[in-house]
Amino acid sequence: MKEPFLQAKPILKKLIEAGFEAYFVGGSVRDHLLKRKLGDVDIATSALPEDVERLFPKTIPVGIKHGTVVVIHDGVCYEVTTFRIDGEYKDFRRPSEVKFVTSLEQDLSRRDFTINAIAMDISGKIIDPFNGIKDLQKKVIQTVGIPDDRFLEDPLRMMRAIRFVSQLDFVLSEETKKSIQKHAHYLKNIAVERILIEFEKLLEGKAVDKALSLILELQIYKYLPGFADKKSELLTFAKNCLKLPLTLEEQWALLITILKIENIESFFREWKSSNEKIRTCKQIISALNKLQKGAALTPYFIYTTGKNILLSSIKLLCILENRSFDELADIVEIIHKKLPIYSRKELALTGIDVMDWYQKKGGPWLAQIINDVEKAVVEGIVQNTKADIKEWLLKCNPPSENNY
Ligand code: ATP
Ligand code: MG
Numbered sequence: 068m069k070e071p072f073l074q075a076k077p078i079l080k081k082l083i084e085a086g087f088e089a090y091f092v093g094g095s096v097r098d099h100l101l102k103r104k105l106g107d108v109d110i111a112t113s114a115l116p117e118d119v120e121r122l123f124p125k126t127i128p129v130g131i132k133h134g135t136v137v138v139i140h141d142g143v144c145y146e147v148t149t150f151r152i153d154g155e156y157k158d159f160r161r162p163s164e165v166k167f168v169t170s171l172e173q174d175l176s177r178r179d180f181t182i183n184a185i186a187m188d189i190s191g192k193i194i195d196p197f198n199g200i201k202d203l204q205k206k207v208i209q210t211v212g213i214p215d216d217r218f219l220e221d222p223l224r225m226m227r228a229i230r231f232v233s234q235l236d237f238v239l240s241e242e243t244k245k246s247i248q249k250h251a252h253y254l255k256n257i258a259v260e261r262i263l264i265e266f267e268k269l270l271e272g273k274a275v276d277k278a279l280s281l282i283l284e285l286q287i288y289k290y291l292p293g294f295a296d297k298k299s300e301l302l303t304f305a306k307n308c309l310k311l312p313l314t315l316e317e318q319w320a321l322l323i324t325i326l327k328i329e330n331i332e333s334f335f336r337e338w339k340s341s342n343e344k345i346r347t348c349k350q351i352i353s354a355l356n357k358l359q360k361g362a363a364l365t366p367y368f369i370y371t372t373g374k375n376i377l378l379s380s381i382k383l384l385c386i387l388e389n390r391s392f393d394e395l396a397d398i399v400e401i402i403h404k405k406l407p408i409y410s411r412k413e414l415a416l417t418g419i420d421v422m423d424w425y426q427k428k429g430g431p432w433l434a435q436i437i438n439d440v441e442k443a444v445v446e447g448i449v450q451n452t453k454a455d456i457k458e459w460l461l462k463c464n465p466p467s468e469n470n471y
Contacts, residue, residue: 090111424466
């Protein structure tokens with residue numbers, strides 16, 4: 068058994084000793100069988116949420132109504148969820164109510180895909196009533212039960228199916244695929260926040276090209292924010308997005324560039340993206356625009372843009388123009404290493420020095436002078452010492468003819 072399971076074993080042991088059933092379930096069991104790096108270890112149990120809270124000293128009641136209690140064990144959080152079947156999915160949100168059940172098999176039957184409906188007991192024995200292992204071997208994603216029913220119950224599962232294609236490089240079963248094509252429009256009813264989680268996992272997957280082809284083929288793109296009239300651009304993106312390994316922010320920035328999104332802000336608002344992500348993407352795109360207009364990799368450009376943002380934008384440039392990234396990246400690294408300062412705070416002068424030299428009170432002129440000094444220092448025109456800066460400044464701008 069792998070380390071993350073061993074670490075979580077005491078939780079299963081405690082539940083079993085208290086007379087309950089408990090198993091590892093979901094993504095971690097799937098990834099263990101696929102020999103992939105494990106994500107969160109989830110646990111399913113016959114114990115009710117109140118039993119779980121009673122048995123463990125450190126718990127967080129994250130979703131008692133849905134049967135989920137987080138147990139903190141050795142500093143790690145585990146979702147412990149009571150065996151359940153889902154009630155009605157009113158308004159295509161999460162089920163408004165769930166029904167707790169007593170058998171593991173019932174719990175596994177409400178799960179989305181056969182490969183996600185496998186459990187493992189405390190001894191490592193696999194329980195696989197829906198032949199998930201066979202599908203893991205065949206590299207196929209198919210629903211537990213009839214696809215039409217399962218996608219109508221929760222249309223988000225269509226996005227999940229395709230994000231697993233991307234993450235695992237699997238294919239959809241014919242029946243699952245047909246059903247998605249038929250029901251794609253139900254995605255209209257799903258909260259963007261839920262779609263975003265799956266779409267970003269899709270963007271980060273190793274077979275994102277195949278997943279995007281499915282998004283196009285099965286008409287899903289029509290129901291994703293900002294994509295409806297971008298079919299050919301999405302195809303171009305699919306052909307380009309695996310040329311270099313990209314971070315999530317880089318993928319978004321490349322997507323926005325290839326899709327020629329004009330209003331980046333409102334595009335991201337529609338996707339309900341975080342402000343932090345919006346800021347980073349806009350920085351990457353802005354640097355990319357400068358590179359596309361021919362900006363040279365000067366020390367000052369590298370300094371003002373920041374090394375990481377600039378490397379991201381260079382990556383995108385290389386993808387778009389079929390150029391080699393490593394050479395340009397090396398140049399940036401070398402210039403960056405040699406920069407005399409990395410922030411304005413490191414300048415060997417203060418506003419007070421400048422006011423003193425010019426015998427003038429502060430004002431916009433002062434900010435301008437400091438900007439010019441900063442640029443001159445970064446470009447190596449003047450050394451970053453107070454004496455050198457003073458000499459350079461007073462020579463270029465004698466107080467008598469102070470142009471600032
Ligand atoms: P990841 O490794 O990306 O976390 P995962 O399979 O663990 O993948 P989660 O979203 O964490 O995915 O969900 C955990 C498990 O809960 C799934 O493996 C699946 O069994 C079940 N599940 C999650 N979402 C749904 C859903 N919409 N419908 C049915 N079952 C679901
Ligand atoms: Mg998970």
